[in-house]
Amino acid sequence: MIDLFGGSPESHTLDDDFDVQFLDTTLRDGEQAPGVSLTPEEKARIARQLDSAGVDVIEAGSACTGAGEREAIRRVTSLDLSATVTSFCRGIRHDIDQALDCGVDGINLVVPASDRHVTDKVDTSHRENVAATAELVEYATDHGLWVEVIGEDGSRADLDYLEQLMAAALDAGADRVCYADTVGHATPDHTYDCVATLAELGPTSTHTHDDLGLAVTNVMASLSAGADLVHGTVNGIGERAGNVALEEVAIALDHGYGVETLDLSQVYDLAQLVANATDVSLAPNKAVVGENAFTHESGIHTDGTLKDEAMYEPYPPEKVGRKRRLAFGKHAGRAGVEAALAEHDVEVTDEQLGEVVSRVKKLGERDKRVTDADLLTIAEDVTDADRERRVKLLDLTAVSGVNPPTASIRLSVDGEERENAATGSGPVDAAMNATVDALRHKADATLESYHVDAITGGTDAVVTVEVEMSRDDQTVSVSASDSDITHASVSAMVDAMDRLIEADQVAAD
Ligand SMILES: [Zn+2]
Incomplete structure (x- = not known):
């Protein structure tokens, strides 16, 4: 038998007068x-x-x-x-x-x-x-x-x-x-x-x-x-x-x-x-502070949350300094995707919406979770919209014959030019370091993962670099393709930073 509170009739009542x-x-x-x-x-x-x-x-x-x-x-x-x-x-x-x-x-x-x-x-x-x-x-x-x-x-x-x-x-x-x-x-x-x-x-x-x-x-x-x-x-x-x-x-x-x-x-x-x-990272399902604590993914939960925010939450995320996230996977539904796009002022036709949902599901089947920022990338691709970029890559030079390998970049951030150089263990590393440094005061983002795929064979192969970056509550994955791996890496990273800044801006509005 579980005699939970010792059978005591004198247990203390926890109420708002209780001083802990x-x-x-x-x-x-x-x-x-x-x-x-x-x-x-x-x-x-x-x-x-x-x-x-x-x-x-x-x-x-x-x-x-x-x-x-x-x-x-x-x-x-x-x-x-x-x-x-x-x-x-x-x-x-x-x-x-x-x-x-x-x-x-x-x-x-x-x-x-x-x-x-x-x-x-x-x-x-x-x-x-x-x-x-x-x-x-x-x-x-x-x-x-x-x-x-x-x-x-x-x-x-x-x-x-x-x-x-x-x-x-x-x-x-x-x-x-x-x-x-x-x-x-x-x-x-x-x-x-x-x-x-x-x-x-x-x-x-x-x-x-x-x-x-x-x-x-x-x-x-x-x-x-x-x-x-x-x-x-x-x-x-x-x-x-x-x-x-x-x-x-x-x-x-x-x-x-x-x-x-x-x-x-x-x-x-x-x-x-x-x-x-x-360096002890948080389990995604950790109460209160885990990444998924206020993220709704399944189509049914997303729909419910759109009707009534409290439908699948015990308390609002703002209470603990957080924001609600809708993420999409293989269970993505039209209503949820449309609402998430509307939140970012993206309008799509019925046909485009169908295409966005199908791409999201496809990514979901590959076990990828699609965040708001990913969704914007997909929507932009589908609608072919020319997004106004706040961070643009203007120029990149990487030298690998020297020790240590060095890279310099030139970026435009909100119309202002910024140059930076850095070293690294190789030209890609050096270029990525230069980029992160150049944007540090604008966005303290973290590179979560970096993945390279060669699309075609041969040394002139076009490679696709996929980077996953995070900043506060936001994570975004962006890929870029180029025959120059350094260029593809930096392009992906710059685009990811741009989207993180953009997403943050929208969330703050
Ligand atoms: Zn102890």
């Missing part, structure tokens, strides 16, 4: 994700944006890690943010000294809670651990620090012992205690029981991981049991399956219970900033 605070640990637990390492500059940028989005506490790192990490924490503490800035500390006095040295407002003091950690990892006794914890809390509070004590592996600890340990921490002056499901092991009912016990003692935080896919659910159970501060990371990055994603908790609280936490309109920018800085 967020502690973001992207810069500490998030950075512990495999392969992630952030520079002080990146940490500062993320911290600034977290603060602007309304995160209450920012765990900036772990001061004991080394000089580089302390430098990064100092960068964050020197930003003068509204958020409380903390460092993670092990149950060692020296760690607290190092945190103090970074100028933090507080610490997240982690002490062993489960038998595994108390006896096997730290090799102490239960009684000594309680005494040492109280002493460290006193030391930290004496130095003016805000202190949250985290019972490591709390979800696998003996609950009576966890209660005793956390009570001692609060008695010693800790500001709050934290229930930690360090290995993402707990079910919601177990979480509820543990948090309800700790919340009787004093202010309680909750720290959940997603190993069972229960991170958000366990946060909800924690809040219902009396927790009032949620630890999490942007995009849910973190060790193993990651931490709970703060944007998911924020939207669930807002949409489901009317509880306000973060400035939701900023979460998408934040997600992209963190994805870029950490």
